[in-house]
Structures are given as structure tokens and as C-alpha cells.
Amino acid sequence: MALPRHAAGLKHNGRSEVHPILKLVAQRLALGVLLLLAASVLIFAGTSILPGDVAQSILGQSATPEALENMRRELGLNEPAVSRYFSWLGGILQGDLGTALTNGRDIADSLGGRLKNTMFLAFWAAVISVPLAIFLGLLAVRYKDRWPDKLISAVTLTTISIPEFMIGYVLIYFVAIKWGMFSSVAIINDGMSLGDKLNAIAIPVMVLTLVVLAHMMRMTRAAILNVMQSAYVETAELKGLGMLKIIRKHAFPNAIAPIVNVVMLNLAYLVVGVVVVEVVFAYPGMGQYLVDHVSKRDVPVVQACGLIFAAVYIGLNLIADIVSILANPRLRHPK
């Protein structure tokens, strides 16, 4: 009965009730932008204090001193770091991410394709793992402390404990090599049909699902069990409602906030944290792209990737906050 009560609350308080939410969102957005700026400074400082020299990293072990000097001059590396930072920032504000120091390509172009791929993989992994995790969580609550609960916990905790590259290798060995079912190389390109693409990413999606499942499942289980202790659920039980109906109608809406938070955290992981999986399956996502450019000290690209990653994190957390506030009126009245 949670939902009607929200609606009533909104109607009753009128404008003064809606306003704080907008204000809150605006506040969060402004904070997010500030955070992004701070992140860009951090990334810039971080890449500057890394050992090694951009020109040497690009040209490799066999570069002559003249070639190194020519490259430094062309890249503007002889200018002070602060002025390089601000000229880059100026470009960003005009929507220009610049060109990569290493291969002179337009960063927005190369990054766009990589971002699309990352999102594609994250999307399919999320489509499978989020509903599955929540369903398994609910199932675990329904059969709390009985064998289905224990089995679900044991399996998901095992898969989260194994390093993801190991799960990847094991799946490649069985699924791709022994059974010949899906591709072990997940390279996708624009010329492929959706079916081909899904075939290519099938094993990485399995790996990612196994990796993120446990966290979301356990949080769903814990949040709902927590709510189940409360008095109104006891009342519902005494009214004679079925277990699943109690979970669905009373416990779940009140447990949404923590679940949404952990789901968003895992979605963020699927976007920014899958570099190991990308390497194992040679998937052309952003992680590998970022790592390559970090090792060559290609600061503009690292900055651009860092900004996007930071934006994804901040954005998803923003969504989680807003959903929590909408789901739980108590959060709208900060004490």
C-alpha cells in the first residue's frame, strides 16, 4: 500500500513538495560537474607524476634523441603542465576532445566507437544479470535457510570469488574450444549483424553476469529480509497474505533504495571496470583503449576516458539517489 500513500502526500503538499526534489537534483548535478572537474585535475596530476616520458613511451626503446626531441616539440610537451591543462579544458568546454598525442586521431571519433561497444556489452550483461539477481534474491528470501537459499548463495559467492579472467578462461576452454558453441574472440564491428554481435559477446556476458550476480543478489536478499522483520509485514502475515504477495507488495517497495544503489554500483562496474574481461576476450571497449593510452602517457585520451568514466559513475549514482527519494518519501525531508 506504499504507492497510493506517496501519491496522496504529493497531492497534499503541492508545490512545496515537488520543489525540494528539483532543487535536490539541481544540487546533485552541480556537485557532479564540480566532481568531474576535480577528477580531471586528479587524472592530469596523476599522469604527470608517472615515471617515464611521453615521447619515449610512444617511440619505444629504439628512438633516437633527435626523434624524441622532435616529438616533444611537436606535442608541446616543452610547455608547462598547467597551461597544457587549461588549453585542454578550454577545448572540452567547446566540445573538442582534441587529438591523440600518439597516433593523431580525433579522440571523439575513436572514443565514440569504444564507448558504444562498452555500453553494448554492459547493456546486455545488465539485461541478463539485474533481473536474474533480483529474482534469485527474492527466491532466496522465500526459501530462507532452506536448500534453494543455500545453493543460490553458495554458487553466486563462488563465482564472485574466482577472478574474472579465470572464469573467462574456463568458459573459453569449455564453451568455445570443447563444445565449439560461441566465439572466444569477442571482437565486434559495425559490419556485423546483431545476431553475430550477440554470438561474439555471449561468453563475456556470461562472465560478467557471474561476476556481478552475487553482490546484487545478496543485497536484494538482505534488504528484503530486513524489511521482513518490521511490524507491518508481521501484520500482513497475520492478515493471512501469502509469502510471495507480502514480498512483492510490502517488502520489495520498501527495500528498493538499497537494491537500486547496489544495482547502480554494479552497472557502473560493468561500464568502467571490465578491462580484464576486455583483454581476455580482445573486446574493443574503453578499458583496453584507456590502458593502452595510459602506458603511452597519452594524457588527452586518458583525460577524456577519465571524464567519461567519472560522468558514468556520477550519473548512475544520481539516478540511484533520485529513485531512492521517489521510492521513499522519508528521504525528501532531510532533518
Place this chain on the structure above:
Amino acid sequence: MNDELKHLSTRVTKGLMTRREFVGRAAALGVTAAVANSMLASSARAAGPVKGGSLRLGMSGGESTSSLDPALAASEVPIMNLRNLGDTLVNVNKDGTLDPRLAESFEASADATTWNFKIRQGVEFHDGKTLTAEDVMKTMERHSNEDSQSGALGIMRGIKSMKVDGDTFSVTLDGPNADLPYLMADYHLVIQADGGFDNPASGNGTGPYVVESDEPGVRHTYKKFANHWDETTGHVDEIEMVVLNDATARTAALQSGQVDIINRVEPKIADLLGRAPNLNVVSTAGAGHYVFIMHVDTAPFDNNELRLALKHAINRQEMVDKILRGYGSVGNDFPINAAYPLFDEVIPQREFDLEKAAEHYKKSGHDGSPIILRTADGAFPGAVDAAALFQQTAQAAGIPLEIKREPNDGYWSEVWNAQPFCASYWGGRPVQDQMYTTAYLSTADWNDTRFNNPEFDKILLEARGELDQTKRKEMYTKMAYMVRDEGGLILPMFNNFIEATTDKVGGYTGSPIGETMHGFAATRCWIEA
């Protein structure tokens, strides 16, 4: 059993197994010699390049930071890109001889200071432009002018002037160099239209394949160039190169049939992979080597007795067995082996001898303070383990060797050629002169042992202009002894190139000069019908 025999006979045709070995194996499988020989004959009939089909390669050594600009190529995938899309003036064959490509012929003046290259006629770039000697000169200019960032800048430095006369491109050098054509075979020096000044990364070359898609660090695809001047290369219609930097991913892709050729097979799995019925592992002895380098001008390594102590305290055979798993050969503290022309076989092998090591160490009068050896995983595959083995044997000789492990990141700018004692590697060069000029001449940029011997420098420059090969060989022998007995180089092992192909691939023969057939795997292999 029949499959096994068929597999074995194709191995013979590819030169991976001798006829005698084959008949022996066949006998073990219960087949008479006569039948075995007839099988071999039918398998040989099928050999020879097959045109058409597509070839897929899974390659290590590609980054999303790379480009098609020949000047910037420094790893395996960019190098193969250049081989596919372009041509150099000459190539070096696997036996060390020269193969004229865009230069139809070349000749030196009597003193070897001027070289004339006659440029091949009727060669077309992918965009339809015809190759001229002017294009060649502009290409060389781009790699040698003062704005150049080219990896070939070092080898272009001896050039005093260049000119074009009709279809002849002439180079005048500061001093004589009998090996100049070998330098022109460098992979950076693929000829570009107008020298590639306006768009160096366009991929417009004269090579057998036209760039179709170019996604650095992910995938490169090529289509056959219909108007390529040389019918004997470029057998398949399409090439797909996918970048698989992870060794397990690479192996899995080959095993599951998603690629036909992979490079850099890890020594520890090479034997296992070779046992699979449909795969061939190709191991090629090369000129590349793994080294520990000391700066001879920095204490305590400025003391030759200490250097000799360390050179005697390393167990080379153990390193070849444990680090390379037998896929390599022992080194002798100078950077030349049988892969080079004019190699002297009779220079005695330096042996692992703890007594001698202890003796030299005592003579050096070293104060017993720790001798720090810096190493990193990225220095060469197995560098950390190799350093540990070295430490063990050195300690047995009473030498206080200590290992300092450095991060891979920044190793080539912060440690190598900067710290006095570290692990490193060298790829080979086609000729001795180039190897010594690159790293042992006292004025060389990459003189990573700070080797400085005026006598050595003098012989090296003399040998360059020496056209009498017998005399030249004697000079190189003298130089080898100098580096071996006085230099800062500890060279425990030469590493083999280990690559693998499926049974469908024909024409795969490793080259000692560089991995994946010196980058030519895609343009020289074919898919068996």
C-alpha cells in the same frame, strides 16, 4: 591413424619434418616405407601457393595508440601493416641475401660511398599514382630531415646527400658502407607517394594489399590490390589481423579455429600446442637476444675483472632450459650468432665456471657491497625468473648480487639505458655492422653498455667500407672478441621466435631476422584448398 599420417606428410611438405623422420613415424604407425613414400609424393603435389581465400591472424604486439604512419611503427602489428600495404626498396631473405623490390637493381661506387638504386618501372600506388624515383627520395627525406620522429632516423644519419636522375635514386654517404642496401630494407622505409608528407598515415602504398579497415589495437583488414607489380606475393584475397595481446586468448582463438596464425606462442605451452593434430608450431632460431647489461663507465662495473666474474657466474644452459624451455640457444657475450652473415663459428663458448668467477671476483677487489641488478617482467619474457637464477649462481661464486624489481611502466625510459645494471632485450639486425653501430659504437645513441673502445670503433668503420668478405669476416671476429672479453654485455641466450598455424596454412617458414616471417606472414602464406 590415417589423419595422423596425413598431418605428418603435410609437415614434411612444409619443411617442418624431414623425409626420414616421416618414414620413421609412419613405420611406428604400421605403414611400410613404400606406402609412406607414395603418401609423401601425393602430399607434395598439393604443395605450392594456392590463390584466393582469406587468412586470419591473431597477433600480439598491437596497441590502440598505433597508426599506419611508417615512421612510428615499433611493434609487431604495425610492422605487419606496413608489410601488407607497402614495399621497401629491398628485402632481406631468410638466408641473409638481398631481394630487390622497388629497387630493381642497385650498385655501389668502388669505395662504397655512393649507392645507386634503379627504381622499378610500372609500379602503382593504391590510389593509382605511378611510383617514381622522386617518391623514393621524398620518403627518405621524411625519415631523415630535422623534423623526423622516425624510428629509422638512426640508420639514415650517415647519408650526406640524395639525388634523383631519371629512374635512378642515388645516395651519397659520409663514409663508405658496404651494407647500405640492408639498411634500406628497414620496415620503416616503405615508399610512400610524395614521401607521405601530406598524410603519413594514409596507408596508400605499393604493397600487395589495400587497407580496408584500420582500427588500431583491435583489427585491421585488407583486400588484395589487383594492380600489384609482383605476382609471387599476396596469395589470399583478404587478410584479417586481430589484435590478441593476451597469450591465452591468442592460443584459444587458434584452437577454436577463429584465426589461422598466431605469433608469440609461450615457450611453456609450445610443446602442448604442437601435439594438437591440426596445429603446427614453428620455432625459428633468430638474432634476437635477452641480456643483462652493465655500464662499463660506472662503478663497480668499470672494473673488467668484476664484469668477467659476472659473465662466468651465469648458467647459460640452465637459462635456455628453464626460461626458454629449450626454444633458444646459449649466448657468448657478443650480440652476433649464426643468424648473421660472416659469423665466426670458432669463437670459443664462454662456460659457466664458478671457480673462475670466484677468482675474477677476488681479483676485482670489490668491497662486497651489494651489486644491484634491475629487472622487470617487461624487460623480456621471464626476466624476473632469469634474474633470480643469475642471483643464485652468482651467490654460489660469492658475488653479492641483489635483484631490484622495477615496474614495467616506464622501464624503457627510467631503467634501461639509465641505470648501470639491468635486464633488457635486443631484436636482431640483418647485418653485423648494423647491430654494432646501433649499440656498441662509442657514439651510438643506444650504447646501453657505454662501451668505449677506440680500436673497436676504428675497425667497425673500416669494415663498413671493406668489400673483401674474408677480410671483413676477420675484422668482425676481432670485434666480437673485444665485446665478449671487455664489454658490459652479459648475453646468456638467443631466443627463438615461436609461432603457430593451423594445418590449412601453407608457406609458413620462419625468418631469423624477425618474427612472423619478418612481418611477411600475411603476404607470403596461403590457405590450402
